[in-house]
Amino acid sequence: MTDIIKTENLTKYFGKVRAVSDLSIKVRKGEIYGFLGLNGAGKTTTIRLLLGIIRPSSGVSFIFGKQVKPGINDIWNKTGYLVEIPYSYPDLTVRENLEIIRRLRSINEKDVVDSIITKLKLGEHSDKLVKNLSQGNAQRLGLAKAFIHNPELLILDEPANGLDPAGIVEIRELLHDLAYNKGVTIFISSHILDEISKFASKIGIIHEGRLIQEIDTEKLGNLFEKRLLLNSINNKSAIALLIKNNYSVKFNEDGILEIKSESACKNPEDVATLLVNAGLPPTLLKVEEEDLESYFLRTISMKGFNI
Amino acid sequence: MRNMLAAIWAEYMKIRKSRIFWIMLLFFIFIPFMMALLMFVQKYPELSSKLGMIGTKATLLRLGEANWPNYFGLLFQTSAAIGLIGFGFITSWVFGREYADYTIKDILALPVSRSYIVIAKFILVIVWCLLLSFILFAFGIIFGRVIDLSDWSIELVFRSGYKYLLITLLTVSLCTPVAFFASFGRGYLLPIGFVILTLIIANFTGLVGLGPYFPWAIPGIYSVPSDIQLGTISILILFLTCILGLIGTIIWWRHADHK
Numbered sequence: 183m184t185d186i187i188k189t190e191n192l193t194k195y196f197g198k199v200r201a202v203s204d205l206s207i208k209v210r211k212g213e214i215y216g217f218l219g220l221n222g223a224g225k226t227t228t229i230r231l232l233l234g235i236i237r238p239s240s241g242v243s244f245i246f247g248k249q250v251k252p253g254i255n256d257i258w259n260k261t262g263y264l265v266e267i268p269y270s271y272p273d274l275t276v277r278e279n280l281e282i283i284r285r286l287r288s289i290n291e292k293d294v295v296d297s298i299i300t301k302l303k304l305g306e307h308s309d310k311l312v313k314n315l316s317q318g319n320a321q322r323l324g325l326a327k328a329f330i331h332n333p334e335l336l337i338l339d340e341p342a343n344g345l346d347p348a349g350i351v352e353i354r355e356l357l358h359d360l361a362y363n364k365g366v367t368i369f370i371s372s373h374i375l376d377e378i379s380k381f382a383s384k385i386g387i388i389h390e391g392r393l394i395q396e397i398d399t400e401k402l403g404n405l406f407e408k409r410l411l412l413n414s415i416n417n418k419s420a421i422a423l424l425i426k427n428n429y430s431v432k433f434n435e436d437g438i439l440e441i442k443s444e445s446a447c448k449n450p451e452d453v454a455t456l457l458v459n460a461g462l463p464p465t466l467l468k469v470e471e472e473d474l475e476s477y478f479l480r481t482i483s484m485k486g487f488n489i
Numbered sequence: 490m491r492n493m494l495a496a497i498w499a500e501y502m503k504i505r506k507s508r509i510f511w512i513m514l515l516f517f518i519f520i521p522f523m524m525a526l527l528m529f530v531q532k533y534p535e536l537s538s539k540l541g542m543i544g545t546k547a548t549l550l551r552l553g554e555a556n557w558p559n560y561f562g563l564l565f566q567t568s569a570a571i572g573l574i575g576f577g578f579i580t581s582w583v584f585g586r587e588y589a590d591y592t593i594k595d596i597l598a599l600p601v602s603r604s605y606i607v608i609a610k611f612i613l614v615i616v617w618c619l620l621l622s623f624i625l626f627a628f629g630i631i632f633g634r635v636i637d638l639s640d641w642s643i644e645l646v647f648r649s650g651y652k653y654l655l656i657t658l659l660t661v662s663l664c665t666p667v668a669f670f671a672s673f674g675r676g677y678l679l680p681i682g683f684v685i686l687t688l689i690i691a692n693f694t695g696l697v698g699l700g701p702y703f704p705w706a707i708p709g710i711y712s713v714p715s716d717i718q719l720g721t722i723s724i725l726i727l728f729l730t731c732i733l734g735l736i737g738t739i740i741w742w743r744h745a746d747h748k
Contacts, residue, residue, distance in 0.1 A: 235746075235747050273503075274502065288495065
């Protein structure tokens with residue numbers, strides 16, 4: 183498959199501070215690449231580097247096979263983007279802001295403005311001045327500017343910022359549709375990890391400017407830790423029984439018994455049978471899987487970084 | 490070419506819809522009103538004492554006889570001084586607002602060359618400044634006619650209009666370094682500080698006789714009847730300053746880190 187985005191040892195210093203370090207990533211056509219990191223990890227700097235808004239201290243990045251550098255403008259014909267909080271011209275209306283982008287992108291069809299307004303549900307705000315928009319609608323306008331030309335690549339930095347829960351779901355579905363039905367490649371950064379895990383096909387974790395892990399989301403399930411949570415009518419006796427049967431059990435922070443062994447998580451019925459036969463029937467028995475957020479924090483800690 | 494026209498249209502929209510456009514328009518109508526008021530006081534000196542400060546100012550300026558040649562002279566000087574401030578302010582706004590409003594990032598990764606965007610901004614700055622200059626001159630004539638100054642002639646209007654246009658062009662050409670400082674300083678503060686500094690230095694260089702060699706003093710020198718002659722070297726200095734500002738701004742937009 184073609185690499186739509188490719189970076190080679192991309193590094194950026196701000197003075198003596200290394201914001202991005204030797205970042206090498208590849209994003210293939212049709213992929214949704216979730217770029218995860220804590221605040222200040224280097225996500226936005228990477229996105230600015232990809233868009234040529236800032237210049238790398240060393241290394242290169244390619245979009246559609248062309249190196250990102252001054253004067254190479256045709257790659258932006260096929261790229262839509264949103265960097266951090268989207269700002270628009272405050273004294274212009276939503277429609278006028280979109281009209282500016284339509285013209286700057288040399289889009290002939292005038293009705294694209296209307297259709298993107300409808301698509302992003304900005305209809306009732308289309309003639310409002312941008313300075314009077316709510317944060318959520320300003321975010322929608324930012325997304326409308328990114329989507330207006332039906333790009334083949336979307337580079338989005340925290341696109342769900344400021345959106346209400348319904349808006350987040352709506353944008354997720356829109357991105358999902360673009361990627362899986364229209365073949366749009368999406369590079370998306372976010373700190374709402376759970377949101378990303380729902381639709382990204384690949385995840386990259388960046389911390390302190392370094393890419394510390396890349397995972398296909400299909401394989402993510404295998405990496406997540408599982409634990410069996412249980413309570414019995416007599417927890418003290420249950421602990422003694424489980425330890426006697428070689429289960430490593432302890433109370434977790436919520437006062438619930440927790441077993442992390444793979445066999446217990448795979449066959450919780452064995453544990454249940456053991457407890458019932460000993461006259462200690464469980465009052466709670468459930469296998470809980472780690473979410474992306476916990477995995478992310480665990481990964482960072484495991485790599486020896488401070489959180 | 491199409492990209493260039495799109496960039497010009499975008500800049501036009503940003504300016505036309507802004508409040509600053511109308512504020513500057515009113516300001517440039519107010520200035521000739523003030524000048525005409527000074528002339529009116531000069532014409533009717535008995536009002537000077539009644540009007541306090543305005544009368545004193547009119548006297549201090551040594552406006553001479555309240556006639557059209559002296560009135561145009563006053564408009565020339567005003568154009569040079571107010572032009573430096575006003576046009577500098579406009580340029581600061583056109584370039585600095587992209588940083589102040591955080592919209593800069595939206596116009597950097599577009600199929601339109603950044604150089605085109607910079608040139609489109611400069612075109613709009615020139616047009617806007619010329620429009621304001623025209624308004625100042627036109628309203629100057631209207632107010633001058635209202636107060637009925639003597640020695641009016643169409644020939645004088647054309648001759649003065651030509652000189653006024655040259656002063657305007659000299660002043661407008663000094664906008665390019667302001668644009669550079671607006672881009673370099675990522676906002677309004679640095680370019681406005683720069684404009685104020687150039688005004689101070691222009692006054693100083695004028696006092697010590699180095700005015701013809703300091704770009705920001707040159708329009709002022711040209712605007713007043715003076716013993717100091719502006720030669721080719723002055724025009725060359727002004728031209729080089731303009732070109733350096735233009736190239737510097739384009740290079741900055743193309744190559745600098747935009748945060």
